[in-house]
Amino acid sequence: MNxxxxxxxxxxxxxxxxxxxxxxxxSKFASVEKAPxxxxxxxxNTYVDDIFPQKVNLGPGAYRTDEGKPWVLPVVxxxxxxLAADETLNKEYLPVLGYEPLASAATSxxxxxxxxxxxxxxxxxxxxxxxxxxxxxxxxxxxxIGKHTVVYSSNPTWGNHSLVFLNxxxxxxxxxxxxxxxxxxxxxxxxxxxxxxxxxxxxxxLHACAHNPTGVDPTQDQWKxxxxxxxxxxxxxxxxxxxxxxxxxDCDRDAWAVxxxxxxGFEMVCAQSFAKNFGLYNERVGNLTFVAKDxxxxxxxxxxxxxxxxxxxxxxxxxxxxxVGTVLNNPALTEQWKGHIKTMADRIISMRHGLRxxxxxxxxxxxxxxxxxxxxxxxxxxxxxxxxxxxIAEHHIYLLKGGRINMCGLNTNNxxxxxxxxxxxxTTTQEASL
Amino acid sequence: MALISSLKIFSPSTLTTAxxxxxxxxxxxxxxxxxxxxxxxxxLGVTEAFKRDTNPKKMNLGVGAYRDxxxxxxxxxxxxxxxxxxxxxxxxxxxxxxSGSPEFCKATINxxxxxxxxxxxxxxxxxxxxxxxxxxxxxGTSFLSAFFPGNKDLYMPTPTWGNHVPLAKHxxLGVKQYRYYDPKTCGFDFHGALQDIAxxxxxxxxxLHACAHNPTGVDPKPEQWAEMSKxxxxxxxxxxxxxxxxxxxxxDIDKDATxxxxxxxDGHQIALSQSYAKNMGxxxxxxxxxxxxxxxxxxxxxxxxxxxxxxxxxxxNPPVTGARIATEILTNPSLxxxxLKDVKGMADRIISMRQLLRxxLAKEGxxxxxxxxxxxxxxxxxxxxxPAQxxxxxxxFSVYLTKDGRISVAxxxxxxxxxxAHAIHQVTK
Numbered sequence: 001m002n003x004x005x006x007x008x009x010x011x012x013x014x015x016x017x018x019x020x021x022x023x024x025x026x027s028k029f030a031s032v033e034k035a036p037x038x039x040x041x042x043x044x045n046t047y048v049d050d051i052f053p054q055k056v057n058l059g060p061g062a063y064r065t066d067e068g069k070p071w072v073l074p075v076v077x078x079x080x081x082x083l084a085a086d087e088t089l090n091k092e093y094l095p096v097l098g099y100e101p102l103a104s105a106a107t108s109x110x111x112x113x114x115x116x117x118x119x120x121x122x123x124x125x126x127x128x129x130x131x132x133x134x135x136x137x138x139x140x141x142x143x144x145i146g147k148h149t150v151v152y153s154s155n156p157t158w159g160n161h162s163l164v165f166l167n168x169x170x171x172x173x174x175x176x177x178x179x180x181x182x183x184x185x186x187x188x189x190x191x192x193x194x195x196x197x198x199x200x201x202x203x204x205x206l207h208a209c210a211h212n213p214t215g216v217d218p219t220q221d222q223w224k225x226x227x228x229x230x231x232x233x234x235x236x237x238x239x240x241x242x243x244x245x246x247x248x249x250d251c252d253r254d255a256w257a258v259x260x261x262x263x264x265g266f267e268m269v270c271a272q273s274f275a276k277n278f279g280l281y282n283e284r285v286g287n288l289t290f291v292a293k294d295x296x297x298x299x300x301x302x303x304x305x306x307x308x309x310x311x312x313x314x315x316x317x318x319x320x321x322x323x324v325g326t327v328l329n330n331p332a333l334t335e336q337w338k339g340h341i342k343t344m345a346d347r348i349i350s351m352r353h354g355l356r357x358x359x360x361x362x363x364x365x366x367x368x369x370x371x372x373x374x375x376x377x378x379x380x381x382x383x384x385x386x387x388x389x390x391x392i393a394e395h396h397i398y399l400l401k402g403g404r405i406n407m408c409g410l411n412t413n414n415x416x417x418x419x420x421x422x423x424x425x426x427t428t429t430q431e432a433s434l
Numbered sequence: 435m436a437l438i439s440s441l442k443i444f445s446p447s448t449l450t451t452a453x454x455x456x457x458x459x460x461x462x463x464x465x466x467x468x469x470x471x472x473x474x475x476x477x478l479g480v481t482e483a484f485k486r487d488t489n490p491k492k493m494n495l496g497v498g499a500y501r502d503x504x505x506x507x508x509x510x511x512x513x514x515x516x517x518x519x520x521x522x523x524x525x526x527x528x529x530x531x532x533s534g535s536p537e538f539c540k541a542t543i544n545x546x547x548x549x550x551x552x553x554x555x556x557x558x559x560x561x562x563x564x565x566x567x568x569x570x571x572x573x574g575t576s577f578l579s580a581f582f583p584g585n586k587d588l589y590m591p592t593p594t595w596g597n598h599v600p601l602a603k604h605x606x607l608g609v610k611q612y613r614y615y616d617p618k619t620c621g622f623d624f625h626g627a628l629q630d631i632a633x634x635x636x637x638x639x640x641x642l643h644a645c646a647h648n649p650t651g652v653d654p655k656p657e658q659w660a661e662m663s664k665x666x667x668x669x670x671x672x673x674x675x676x677x678x679x680x681x682x683x684x685x686d687i688d689k690d691a692t693x694x695x696x697x698x699x700d701g702h703q704i705a706l707s708q709s710y711a712k713n714m715g716x717x718x719x720x721x722x723x724x725x726x727x728x729x730x731x732x733x734x735x736x737x738x739x740x741x742x743x744x745x746x747x748x749x750x751n752p753p754v755t756g757a758r759i760a761t762e763i764l765t766n767p768s769l770x771x772x773x774l775k776d777v778k779g780m781a782d783r784i785i786s787m788r789q790l791l792r793x794x795l796a797k798e799g800x801x802x803x804x805x806x807x808x809x810x811x812x813x814x815x816x817x818x819x820x821p822a823q824x825x826x827x828x829x830x831f832s833v834y835l836t837k838d839g840r841i842s843v844a845x846x847x848x849x850x851x852x853x854x855a856h857a858i859h860q861v862t863k
Contacts, residue, residue: 029581029583029703029726029728029729029733029736029737030729030733031583032581032733032736032737032740033736033740034735034736034739034740035736035739035740035742035743037739038532038742038743038746041531041532060529062528062529070526070527070528072526072527076527080521081521084517084521090507090509091507091509091513091715091716091717091718091719092499092507092717092718093499093711093717093718094718096475128749129565129748129749129750129753130749130750131750132746132747132748132749132750133748133749133750136747136748136749145469146465146466160746160747160750163743163746163747164747166747167744167747167748168747236465267464267465267466275529279527280527281527281528281529282527282528282529282530282751282753282754283527283753283754283755284749284750284751284752284753292464292465292466293463293464293465294463294464294466294467297464297466297467297469299471300466300469300470300471300472301466301469303471303472304469304470304472306472306475307472307600308604310475310568310597310600310601311572311597311600311601311603311604312565312568312569312572312601312604312748313565313566313568313569313572313720313749314565314566314568314569314597315718315720316720317565317718317719317720317753317755317756318718318719319718319719319753319755319756320753320755
């Protein structure tokens with residue numbers, strides 16, 4: 001898949017020039033066309049309006065408890081009460097690059113205490129508007145200052161990646177092969193071949209762990225080979241880390257790939273989100289970690305990013321930053337937080353096992369080991385578009401058309417129903433063979 | 435060859451020919467060696483210098499954030515009350531809609547246009563939450579850059595807020611100027627403005643500060659706004675209002691919104707950016723909104739959908755804490771009336787500091803005309819001091835302000851206003 005800027009969502013721009021607009025009589029914006037709805041939100045809206053009592057929402061990526069409810073982490077509630085009672089705090093602007101205790105703790109959490117770049121002062125963090133904001137700031141820096149023009153992401157990838165980079169100033173967005181639909185696993189040979197053919201200086205977007213939407217991550221050996229190739233071809237690695245801790249329950253384990261690249265001496269950036277692992281979805285807490293070969297470039301880079309941020313939103317929001325920054329800088333609170341992550345990760349893993357067991361017990365056609373091989377919030381079920389449509393229309397089970405399900409939407413109350421319905425659609429649907 | 439030429443761009447000096455001939459397997463220099471230090475932020479520089487100064491009488495009149503009469507940041511009572519109410523509701527942390535909560539957006543546009551305004555009632559507004567004023571401007575300029583059917587030039591008053599120019603350029607718009615401030619009178623250059631506006635090519639965009647012009651504090655009078663509205667309409671220009679100080683300027687939210695409401699009544703379609711940073715003291719919580727007033731419900735829906743497509747690849751959806759506070763205040767009658775008192779209190783304090791500064795300058799025996807100190811409105815005052823005088827003020831009296839002679843009146847208190855008047859008199863007599 002090869003997108004250029006002109007074929008992205010701003011196509012209406014050209015249409016508006018084709019019409020003659022007379023200002024007095026008609027509106028300036030009469031020619032603006034209604035944009036197509038964004039899939040995950042449209043899906044969610046349909047779910048919300050559905051009155052079927054057994055409906056299940058496996059669409060958007062947010063954690064749910066076994067009762068199907070959102071979960072505000074206890075340590076977060078505690079922090080909010082503490083912050084509210086603290087008379088010394090105010091609502092003054094944060095610095096442009098954010099709340100420093102958050103940025104430094106987030107960067108350390110990602111790179112680990114053994115990080116060579118951290119020890120040598122070659123790594124820095126910038127608070128951003130959650131993962132998306134960090135991706136955007138990183139992408140703008142790479143395009144406008146680094147003059148990179150080509151970016152690659154996996155096929156498939158998170159739905160928003162392409163526009164983030166194109167709107168940031170990249171000219172060309174390409175995909176590297178990733179999901180092998182037949183094997184329901186990583187298409188490693190395809191990935192390597194596509195990266196081998198990438199022009200030098202291309203930015204390569206890598207999911208640090210818990211790949212969205214497939215849940216399939218490279219093995220450590222595969223990561224080593226990817227690193228070799230990126231180095232050999234002069235490509236620039238950009239990690240997207242939205243699930244550190246949330247994937248396996250272990251922050252260090254989930255950061256293995258990023259830390260491996262760091263140990264190899266790569267320059268790279270990494271967008272970090274605290275939406276899932278702190279359950280702070282709507283507070284927009286994120287960090288952009290920047291790793292350089294030379295500590296002398298850190299200050300100039302920070303000063304240029306300052307200009308970018310200022311022209312975009314001036315400075316980031318402080319509420320969520322204070323929560324995360326305080327927790328991560330306090331060992332006891334950090335331990336408490338790690339307990340919460342393990343709770344979430346363990347529940348997801350048990351749902352994975354539960355779903356696989358039920359499908360295998362019913363002898364649902366196909367193989368289902370991928371459900372437990374995959375990791376993180378999402379599973380690429382391998383269900384085709386017809387099966388997906390049936391699940392939604394006939395069984396009121398909501399998932400994305402690519403077959404992605406949010407494991408968090410499963411719980412002990414609905415897992416039997418979901419397994420039964422998957423079995424039903426798989427046995428009654430004839431998909432086009434791939 | 436492409437590889438080697440790109441090596442030249444990114445790693446100018448350290449690689450040898452032999453290494454050049456190889457593929458880039460051993461990149462031992464940084465991709466970023468070419469990155470230059472960006473220019474230092476002038477306002478930040480003022481604050482840094484202020485912090486280093488050991489003079490006990492030092493004053494920071496640089497940064498535009500409200501301070502109480504003790505020189506301390508001020509958390510509005512209505513904000514504290516709103517936070518207590520919100521805490522009781524035990525709300526979740528689920529993603530906000532891309533455009534922010536509908537309740538927040540409705541309360542915000544109604545604040546600007548009036549509670550019972552015909553535009554909201556008829557569904558003509560497309561309103562989205564933005565990251566305070568800056569973020570809202572950014573969404574608006576991005577939208578205009580993609581969809582405005584006329585000239586992609588945004589005309590700004592001279593001077594304007596320092597960030598307007600880079601922000602608009604960053605979004606892809608051209609930036610041009612119209613006369614605004616008259617340094618001879620320290621007031622509004624009405625005729626200069628009208629002349630320049632009349633010369634703007636048709637179907638361009640014009641940026642207007644709704645009230646409390648930043649940095650000058652100079653606002654057009656209502657009858658001058660009416661003239662400007664006429665010329666802007668005749669020239670078929672598109673007005674983009676930046677309203678960052680509603681309520682904070684005069685103390686009266688309706689009075690401060692007059693130009694916006696006037697233009698709508700005059701039949702303009704407008705864009706509007708709003709901020710709660712100053713008028714609710716929510717600076718770091720980043721609550722604001724961008725609106726387009728369209729000609730039909732369908733158009734509002736279409737433009738809304740495109741605004742969301744701009745926002746999603748920026749940061750997906752906005753932070754809720756500040757927006758929840760604003761919503762609570764605006765929709766809870768007792769909180770709302772408390773807030774109106776709070777914002778009037780801030781505006782009144784600033785107005786009284788202006789009066790005190792002017793009267794103290796007279797007491798000092800200054801023969802200069804300082805009427806503009808009380809004629810101007812809002813957080814900032816363009817004193818009219820020359821750079822050399824500003825430098826002296828800082829060096830000899832530890833009074834910190836920006837080179838253009840702008841002071842943040844919020845930094846003045848009843849305890850330091852005499853000292854300030856004395857200092858200003860000394861450098862200007």
